[in-house]
Amino acid sequence: MRLLTHNMLSSNIKGVTSGFPLRIEAEKVVEKQVELNAAFLKNMFAKIEWKPFVDASRAMGYAELPDEAEPLMLESDEFLQKFHHALLELHLEEGALVCPETGRRFPVNKGIPNMLLHEDEV
Amino acid sequence: MWYLCVFYHRLLDYRKPEVESLADLCGAFNDNHKLEWKLPKHHHPDSPFHFVNLPSEEIARNVANRSILVKGLYELWGEGNSYEELEEAIKNYPDEQKLPYLTPESSFKITVDTFGKVISFQEQNDRIRDLSYIPFKANTYQSTDAVFDGQQTKWFQGRVNLRNPDHKFWLMETDDYGSNNGLPPVVQKRVFFGREVGAADRKLLPTYQLKSRSYLGPTAMDAEVAFLMANQAQAMPGKLVYDPFVGTGSILVAAAHFGAMTMGADIDIRVVRDGRGPDCNVWSNFKQYGLQMPLSLLRADNNLPPWRSGLKEVFDAIICDPPYGVRAGGRKSGGRKLLKGVKGPYTVPEDKRTDHIPSTAAYSLAECVHDLLDLAARMLVIGGRLVYFYPVPRDNDSIDTNFPEHPCFELVAACEQMLSLRYSRVLLTMVKTRPYTDDIAEAAKIRHLEFKENHLKWMEDGNLHSAVFSPADLHLGDTVDTKVGKESKPKYRGKYV
Numbered sequence: 295m296r297l298l299t300h301n302m303l304s305s306n307i308k309g310v311t312s313g314f315p316l317r318i319e320a321e322k323v324v325e326k327q328v329e330l331n332a333a334f335l336k337n338m339f340a341k342i343e344w345k346p347f348v349d350a351s352r353a354m355g356y357a358e359l360p361d362e363a364e365p366l367m368l369e370s371d372e373f374l375q376k377f378h379h380a381l382l383e384l385h386l387e388e389g390a391l392v393c394p395e396t397g398r399r400f401p402v403n404k405g406i407p408n409m410l411l412h413e414d415e416v
Numbered sequence: 417m418w419y420l421c422v423f424y425h426r427l428l429d430y431r432k433p434e435v436e437s438l439a440d441l442c443g444a445f446n447d448n449h450k451l452e453w454k455l456p457k458h459h460h461p462d463s464p465f466h467f468v469n470l471p472s473e474e475i476a477r478n479v480a481n482r483s484i485l486v487k488g489l490y491e492l493w494g495e496g497n498s499y500e501e502l503e504e505a506i507k508n509y510p511d512e513q514k515l516p517y518l519t520p521e522s523s524f525k526i527t528v529d530t531f532g533k534v535i536s537f538q539e540q541n542d543r544i545r546d547l548s549y550i551p552f553k554a555n556t557y558q559s560t561d562a563v564f565d566g567q568q569t570k571w572f573q574g575r576v577n578l579r580n581p582d583h584k585f586w587l588m589e590t591d592d593y594g595s596n597n598g599l600p601p602v603v604q605k606r607v608f609f610g611r612e613v614g615a616a617d618r619k620l621l622p623t624y625q626l627k628s629r630s631y632l633g634p635t636a637m638d639a640e641v642a643f644l645m646a647n648q649a650q651a652m653p654g655k656l657v658y659d660p661f662v663g664t665g666s667i668l669v670a671a672a673h674f675g676a677m678t679m680g681a682d683i684d685i686r687v688v689r690d691g692r693g694p695d696c697n698v699w700s701n702f703k704q705y706g707l708q709m710p711l712s713l714l715r716a717d718n719n720l721p722p723w724r725s726g727l728k729e730v731f732d733a734i735i736c737d738p739p740y741g742v743r744a745g746g747r748k749s750g751g752r753k754l755l756k757g758v759k760g761p762y763t764v765p766e767d768k769r770t771d772h773i774p775s776t777a778a779y780s781l782a783e784c785v786h787d788l789l790d791l792a793a794r795m796l797v798i799g800g801r802l803v804y805f806y807p808v809p810r811d812n813d814s815i816d817t818n819f820p821e822h823p824c825f826e827l828v829a830a831c832e833q834m835l836s837l838r839y840s841r842v843l844l845t846m847v848k849t850r851p852y853t854d855d856i857a858e859a860a861k862i863r864h865l866e867f868k869e870n871h872l873k874w875m876e877d878g879n880l881h882s883a884v885f886s887p888a889d890l891h892l893g894d895t896v897d898t899k900v901g902k903e904s905k906p907k908y909r910g911k912y913v
Contacts, residue, residue, distance in 0.1 A: 299679075299712035304724035314724035329708070333654040334677060341730050382711065406689040408715045409722035413775060416720065416750045 295386045295407050297350050301342050303407065305393035305400070307415040315346035316391035316400065318353040323389075324405075328382045335378055336368055342381075351380040418454070419476050420490040420610050422588070423464045424618075425599060426913045427644070431485045433829035433845065434647050435468065438479040441650045444471050449828075456495070456608075458590075460600035462906065464531070465590065465608075467492075473613055480614025482674075484621075484643045490586060490610025502607045503549055517611055518551055523577035530589045532599045543587055547609070584612040599908060623705070624669065630700045631691050633664040637737055641833075641843075642670035645735050648829065648845045649803040651676040655732035656711075660718045660791060661746075663687055665698040665710065667735050672707040676733070681716040683747050683776065688713050718787050719748035719779065719864075728852060729797045738784050740807040740841075746779030750868075781807070783867040785820050790860040793824040794852045802846045808832075809839045824850045834905060834912045 305313030348359045358376045360367075367373045390399040391407060398415070401408050423431045436451055444451070452469040459465055464487070470476045473491070480489040493514065494505030517524070526547070528540040591605040624639040626632060637645070645667060651657055653675030659667050662680025664687065672678050680698075682688045691697020702709045716722050739746035785806070792802040802825065808815040819830060819842070829845040905912050 295714070296712055299714065302724060302727055302730070303714075303722050306720060306722055314726075331654060331677075334656070337654070337656075341727070343724075343726075404689050406685070406713055406715060408685060408689075410683065410685075410715055410717055411720055411749050413750060 295402050295405055296382055297347060297354070297384055298338065298342075298381050299407070300350050300386075300391070301347050303391065303409065305391075305395065305398060307393065307396060307398060307411060310393065310395045312395060313393055315343070315350065315394070317394060318350055318386065319390040319392060319399070320354055320386055321389040322387040323354050324385045324387050325383055326385055328378070330374070330378045332368075332374060335374060335381070336365075338381065339363075339365060339368060339377070347380070351384065354384045354386065356380055356384055417472070417476075418467050418469050418492070419613065420456075420492045420495075420608055421466045421468045421480075422487045422490070423466070424485050424487050424616070425464045425908060427485060427640075427831070427833065428462055428913055429831035429833070430644050430843070432466075433831055434483055434485055434644060435479060437648050437650060437829070437845065438482055439470065439475065441482075441652065442475045442478045444475050444479075456590075456606055457497075458603040458606050460602070462600040462908075463590075463602070464599070465588075477614035481617065482647065483616045484618075484640060484647065486614070486616045488586065488615045489613045490608070491613055492608060492610045495606065495608045497605055497607075499543075499546060499607060502609060506550060506609055514550070517583045520575075522582040523575040523580075524552070524583045524585060525576060525578050525581040526585045526587060528587045528589075530591075532590070532602075543589075547587065586610055586612060600906070620673070624673070626666070629664075629666070630704045631664050631696045631698060633687060635737065635739075636664045637666040637670075639666075639670070642667050643673070644831075645803050645843065646670040646674055646676075648843065649733035649735045649801045651733060651735075656730065657733045657735060658731045658795070659736045660716075660721075660734065660788065661736045661738055662698070662710075662713065664691075665701050665713075667737065668710055669701055669705065669707065671733075671735060672702060672710075673705070675708075677708065678710045679712050679731075680710055681714045681718070683715065683717050683749075685715045688715055717747075717749045717776075718791060719783070721791060723795070728794050729800075731795050731800060732797055733801045733803065734788075734792045734796060735803045736788070737805045738781075738788060739779070740781050740784075740805075741778075746781075746784050747776035748779040748783070750775075750777050777871070780867075786860075786863055786867065789820060789822040789825070790864075792846070793822055793848065793856060793860075796848045798848055798851065800848050802844075802848070804844055805841045806844050807839055807841050810834070810837060815840055815842070819844055822846070823856060824848050824852060 300316065300318065303314070303316060305316060307313065344363050348361060351357075351359050356379070359380055368377070385405055386402050387405050389402045391402060392399050421435065432453065439445065439451055440449065454467040455461060455463065456465050456467065470479065476489050480486045491513070493509045494502050496502040496505050526544050528535070528543050586609070588608045588610075589605070590602045590607070592602050620643065621640055626636055626639060629636065649657065649671065651671040651674040655676045657668065657671040657676045657678050659678070659680045662668060662682045665680060668678040668680055680688070688698065691700070698713060699709060714722070788804065789802070796802060806819060815832065817830070819827060821827075825846040826849045827844060827846050829843070831843040832840050833843070834840045
């Protein structure tokens with residue numbers, strides 16, 4: 295599971311009002327190379343919630359991202375590289391995503407998060 | 417400029433919409449989003465031959481080369497009811513359009529195609545010889561690798577290259593060869609001569625065919641149709657494409673081939689996470705073709721999606737084949753017995769939670785499509801495309817063309833593919849034209865609750881499965897009145913295309 299995905303997910307259990315962002319419990323993190331596409335990154339930048347993204351990257355063991363970011367920073371190759379790396383090249387292979395409100399764990403196995411709700415959460 | 421567009425004679429409903437979609441992708445449109453089409457004289461609307469107006473040769477080439485169903489797009493040098501008329505027309509075609517392609521340095525090839533009839537090699541050569549009034553002789557270089565047969569070099573002194581010529585010319589003849597040749601009727605002879613500008617790369621199909629796919633499932637999308645879907649969705653590098661019913665990833669493979677980034681979700685974790693083993697899963701499908709792997713795969717229920725509430729306008733296209741309950745039923749969260757009211761609400765005990773597999777309930781087509789439209793309305797960018805298959809029962813000679821609607825979308829194409837006498841699937845292409853407002857979100861929430869409350873009713877009404885598989889009452893074998901249902905769509909060589 296990449297951080298791009300993590301930035302889109304939330305715990306939508308019945309009654310939960312702030313299920314985003316999910317806390318990351320990282321058991322196994324892997325790095326996989328992805329070709330850099332600047333146009334794609336610029337599009338995605340506008341959709342990312344930056345603070346949760348930075349926190350998540352730190353939970354995965356990557357501390358290179360600045361606390362705040364502006365679209366202008368995308369012009370810098372160095373920043374683009376770091377953004378690309380954190381967004382697309384860090385993978386959570388095994389672990390869990392934890393609901394901030396209820397503590398409910400959504401397991402991540404073989405890189406696939408299981409976001410299905412149990413019968414009483416529906 | 418008008419071009420002659422010759423289609424492959426299959427998937428008839430898909431041909432023009434594909435060209436329209438690709439023309440839009442290649443920048444053919446300014447304001448009006450429709451191409452002009454004309455039928456050649458004496459031709460039937462189902463004919464493979466059409467004239468289309470495209471703004472430039474570059475756009476025409478790009479459209480044709482990316483398409484799957486365009487056999488060739490030609491700059492027409494002449495046409496007529498007879499070869500004499502054709503000669504007249506070609507002679508009248510401006511020299512400045514012809515001469516640049518007849519230079520001594522360039523190589524060429526002429527193909528003779530008689531649609532619906534096979535003619536001998538000798539007859540083909542005769543036809544080519546009769547074209548000697550075209551100044552292929554404008555060059556004086558006599559090639560020793562002119563390959564027709566020794567005789568031809570007398571007439572065409574240019575460099576003939578049959579394998580990889582600079583320019584390809586086609587002489588096409590269409591005529592009434594009698595019925596049962598597998599093509600739509602042509603009332604009278606019509607011949608065309610044109611320079612090929614572009615053509616579909618059909619070699620994609622044997623490369624991507626399902627029979628050599630590493631990981632297959634019962635509902636994996638046929639490669640040709642998957643490419644057509646990707647063309648309807650205008651997949652290209654830089655775009656993000658999502659499939660909420662990803663299964664084995666067959667649709668995303670087509671989108672990834674055209675360079676798009678992909679994402680997929682499925683409610684069945686076995687398909688998405690495990691596959692049939694470490695070398696036989698969704699990832700291995702992408703690896704097989706050297707394609708960019710999906711950015712993410714997740715297990716999620718499209719009925720209760722896991723997206724954070726502020727998220728919207730993220731995807732450029734959503735392409736999918738939702739489960740319609742005929743060959744594979746859809747599922748959604750919530751215990752089956754719970755939703756039917758047979759069992760009261762229950763909580764899973766703490767110690768059983770970690771490995772608990774939540775039970776799922778049947779997902780009616782109506783609710784599935786409602787959820788899909790709601791998801792697409794919210795998550796697509798403005799101008800983004802939703803491309804999906806919608807099943808329709810066939811009733812004698814027609815299908816119900818009341819397709820699903822949504823205030824955020826405009827329907828731009830509906831392409832029917834007959835699956836059996838009882839039902840078809842229609843590929844719908846919808847473009848998002850209006851933003852997802854709070855009102856629309858509210859209305860969707862209310863509808864979602866309505867579906868939940870009336871779960872049983874939706875499962876019983878309009879059950880497509882029984883409409884398709886119930887014992888035939890009308891069609892009791894070929895001896896019974898076979899006119900019913902079979903006159904509607906014409907058959908070509910005994911098949912519905």
